[in-house]
Amino acid sequence: MGKRIGLLGGSFNPAHRGHRKLSLHALRALGLDEVWWLVSPGNPLKPVKGMAPFPARLASARRIARHAPIRATAIEARLKTRYTADTLDKLVRLHPKHRFIWLMGADNLAQFHQWRDWRGIARQVPIAVIARPGYDARAHASPAMSWLRRAVRPAGQAKKWTRWRLPAVVLLRFRPDPTSATRIRAADPAWHRQFPGARAILSPPPVPSPPSHAQSLQP
Ligand SMILES: Nc1ncnc2c1ncn2[C@@H]1O[C@H](COP(=O)(O)OP(=O)(O)OP(=O)(O)O)[C@@H](O)[C@H]1O
Ligand SMILES: O=C(O)c1ccc[n+]([C@@H]2O[C@H](COP(=O)([O-])O)[C@@H](O)[C@H]2O)c1
Numbered sequence: 001m002g003k004r005i006g007l008l009g010g011s012f013n014p015a016h017r018g019h020r021k022l023s024l025h026a027l028r029a030l031g032l033d034e035v036w037w038l039v040s041p042g043n044p045l046k047p048v049k050g051m052a053p054f055p056a057r058l059a060s061a062r063r064i065a066r067h068a069p070i071r072a073t074a075i076e077a078r079l080k081t082r083y084t085a086d087t088l089d090k091l092v093r094l095h096p097k098h099r100f101i102w103l104m105g106a107d108n109l110a111q112f113h114q115w116r117d118w119r120g121i122a123r124q125v126p127i128a129v130i131a132r133p134g135y136d137a138r139a140h141a142s143p144a145m146s147w148l149r150r151a152v153r154p155a156g157q158a159k160k161w162t163r164w165r166l167p168a169v170v171l172l173r174f175r176p177d178p179t180s181a182t183r184i185r186a187a188d189p190a191w192h193r194q195f196p197g198a199r200a201i202l203s204p205p206p207v208p209s210p211p212s213h214a215q216s217l218q219p
Contacts, residue, residue, distance in 0.1 A: 002097030003033040004162065006128070008104075009084055011181065012039050013052050014060035014191050015072070018105075018179035022130045023070050025174045026103050030128060031159040035103070037061050037072045044082055045114060050185070056192035085117040088124050099162045101126045106135040112144035122148060122167035128158070129169060133176045 006026045010019065015037070023035040039058045042048065051057075054077060061072035081087040084102075091100065102125050104112070109129045112118050121127075127148075129139065139145060151167040158170050184191060 002099060004031060004099050004101075006030060006032045006035040006101050006103045007038060007088075007091075007125075008035055009038040009040060009076075009087070009102075011043050011046060011051065012037065012057045012061045012072075013050075013181050014057060014184060015064040016179045016181060016184055017064065018177040019061075020064050020068065020070065021174075021177050022103070022105065023065075024068060026128055026130065026172065027069060029155070029158050029172050029174075030101060030161055030170075032101075033069065035070045036075065037065060037070060038075050038087065039072060039077075040082065041077045042082055044116070045111070052192035056195040059195040060191075083116045085115075085121050085124075088121060092124065101128055101161055103128050103130065105130050106132040106139035109139040109144060110135055110142045113142065113147075118144060119147065119167075122151070122169070124166070126161045126164050126166060126168040126170070128161075129171050131171070131173045131176055133178045 006023065008019065008023060008026075012019065019037065023037070026032060027035060039054070039061050041054055042051065054074075058072060058074055065072045075091070076082065076087055079087060079090045081090060088100070088102075102121065104127065106129055115121065148167060148169045151169050153161075153164060153168050153170045155170055155172060158172065161168065161170065
């Protein structure tokens with residue numbers, strides 16, 4: 001049966017309670033069946049330096065997602081995609097009965113215009129933007145938002161997102177959570193060591209590739 005699924009892409013370097021809270025809020029506000037976390041093999045706009053190994057980031061996401069309708073996945077590693085537009089193309093074709101909505105924090109909306117084919121993404125799936133302390137003004141003034149402004153839907157109609165004509169954006173506001181992975185890394189740069197087999201990537205590998213075991217990881 002087709003499900004209503006929220007997709008939260010992220011580096012999860014590491015995953016934290018902000019990810020969990022925004023996902024639980026989106027589940028309620030959008031009437032979702034599940035949220036899938038797409039742990040990125042490598043955000044095209046972020047440096048490899050300082051990025052913990054994929055298995056440690058995925059393991060941290062699985063730990064934070066426990067006992068909730070949230071699935072921390074290696075979908076992008078399995079599909080061999082890094083750009084969101086490519087991931088969505090493949091996911092929509094792989095799961096024709098499911099309905100997908102893209103979730104992002106306000107910081108991501110502020111730089112959304114730098115993503116490959118961002119207008120195409122907005123025409124492919126609705127987008128729910130979750131308020132984030134310190135970023136909301138920048139997100140509202142962003143180039144992407146000036147294009148998307150006419151596509152904004154009232155938050156009171158958020159549960160009707162499957163019926164919206166695209167592009168469509170809804171801004172979700174709930175008690176803001178100031179947690180960030182940057183702060184967690186600053187307090188504990190070796191956070192990934194708590195996950196067996198985790199190694200810090202201190203310099204870029206010659207050919208970036210997903211881990212060989214990624215094929216066996218659950219969606
Ligand atoms: N506290 C938060 N409130 C709202 N959105 C958040 C929050 N934390 C993360 N997000 C959103 O979750 C997604 C994945 O975030 P990511 O894994 O990059 O975490 P982060 O804390 O933003 O990391 P970093 O500090 O390394 O940039 C992004 O869309 C981001 O905007
Ligand atoms: O497709 C792109 O061009 C693109 C550029 C930057 C970020 N993204 C995606 O944005 C999501 C959030 O990334 P991050 O690192 O801010 O957590 C994650 O799914 C990335 O793959 C995608």
